[in-house]
Amino acid sequence: LVKIKDLKKYYRVGDERIEALRGINLDIPQGEFISIVGTSGSGKSTLLNIMSGLERPTKGEIIIGKASLNKIKEKRLSDFRRDNIGFIFQSYNLLAPLTALENTVLPLIFRGIGKKEREIRGKEILKIVGLEDRMHNRPNQMSGGQQQRVSIARALINNPKIIFADEPTGNLDSKTTEEILELLIKSAKENNSTLVMVTHDPVVAARADRSIHLKDGLIIKEEIFNHE
Amino acid sequence: LVKIKDLKKYYRVGDERIEALRGINLDIPQGEFISIVGTSGSGKSTLLNIMSGLERPTKGEIIIGKASLNKIKEKRLSDFRRDNIGFIFQSYNLLAPLTALENTVLPLIFRGIGKKEREIRGKEILKIVGLEDRMHNRPNQMSGGQQQRVSIARALINNPKIIFADEPTGNLDSKTTEEILELLIKSAKENNSTLVMVTHDPVVAARADRSIHLKDGLIIKEEIFNHE
């Protein structure tokens, strides 16, 4: 499903060039759960942003299904993301003036889903992540982990074909982490969705089918896990 | 040094009352390293915010040294924080238009320290957290963990008497986590500073002298650790 060929990403800061990704090659079959680990600054978020079409590569190709993300125009790219991708951001990216419920149903608004159905589906997913009594709170009226769970609810509400999760459990205690992991894995299995998860937690990383290790913008190691 | 007596904090959302803290009693001697754990939403950040004077309690007392934080006026409270407290936020709270170096030296500007000395001290602490080649990057030009480390550098640059850290290693891999922990513990020891750290990582929590467990706004357990 996801094919990455010799992917490079360079940033410019002043007259310095930062090589965030230096040549990534990776194939991810539909329905796989793959985790990405590596030290702070190794390129994990950058890789996720490019895989999901949020940023363009400097060189190389990223193909999802039949769509060549590095080639298609911005409007088509944004439609593609809206229809196929759920993204859980490392810093949540919730809209401050909106409540948990309003933030959660944003992807449904973009797909033209009516108010009544949005409310039903929004409440349902918020209940699943344990936030049914925080539905009408705005982000600054919630804890860090509660905001993270709204971000997760918003990513899942569309049953996307691919879920990209950047540190989805970084602000959660172990019990809530386990519940969220179970939710992500179960939703992915039900829809045969691909789950690509960046994490610093080796216990979380080992729940995947496969784990790739980044260091200085390159894949230095791959681990395959057998779960029963 | 820090005395908390029957501390309560209630929030109002619509016509609902959320009891974030329901009666906290805690004494922290100068120089102690205490960790605070608990599930998402249990009141950890709220407790930290009140202990450091960033929020006022609804009921109860918070005394640091001779200062009664719940009683003193806003201006005196803000001077007290500036002179005595370093705070590492769960969501970093960096200023977007400023570089890593400029964000880091903000506490020195507030204390009237001159430009030359600010630059020397800022570069020194950024080098210690491994960010000397990101000094002139703004937050959106840095990874999550790099932003977290700038937040840490900024909190330490004043050698504050009390360091409050809200999930300081949540976005860091295990190697960087260890380096940052060593730094925080070492800086605290050198200045006989008190270190109050919220964390979800039980390994990090166990590095403290003592750990308190919050659940639904109350302390339900205390653990004491003996380190050699």
Ligand SMILES: Nc1ncnc2c1ncn2[C@@H]1O[C@H](COP(=O)(O)OP(=O)(O)OP(=O)(O)O)[C@@H](O)[C@H]1O
């Ligand atoms: N400004 C606010 N208005 C309303 N409710 C709030 C506000 N701030 C916090 N809360 C609520 O108070 C409770 C405690 O929040 P707090 O941020 O202290 O939790 P926490 O233990 O730090 O959680 P996490 O581990 O998720 O960061 C939560 O249920 C939260 O929804």
Ligand SMILES: Nc1ncnc2c1ncn2[C@@H]1O[C@H](COP(=O)(O)OP(=O)(O)OP(=O)(O)O)[C@@H](O)[C@H]1O
């Ligand atoms: N917009 C940008 N401009 C300049 N440099 C950037 C930009 N975004 C990222 N970088 C740099 O690219 C490198 C990789 O960043 P990335 O966010 O992918 O790291 P990461 O592995 O997600 O780190 P963390 O674990 O800390 O979140 C970092 O060194 C960072 O400073």
Ligand SMILES: [Mg+2]
């Ligand atoms: Mg990242």
Ligand SMILES: [Mg+2]
């Ligand atoms: Mg918190």
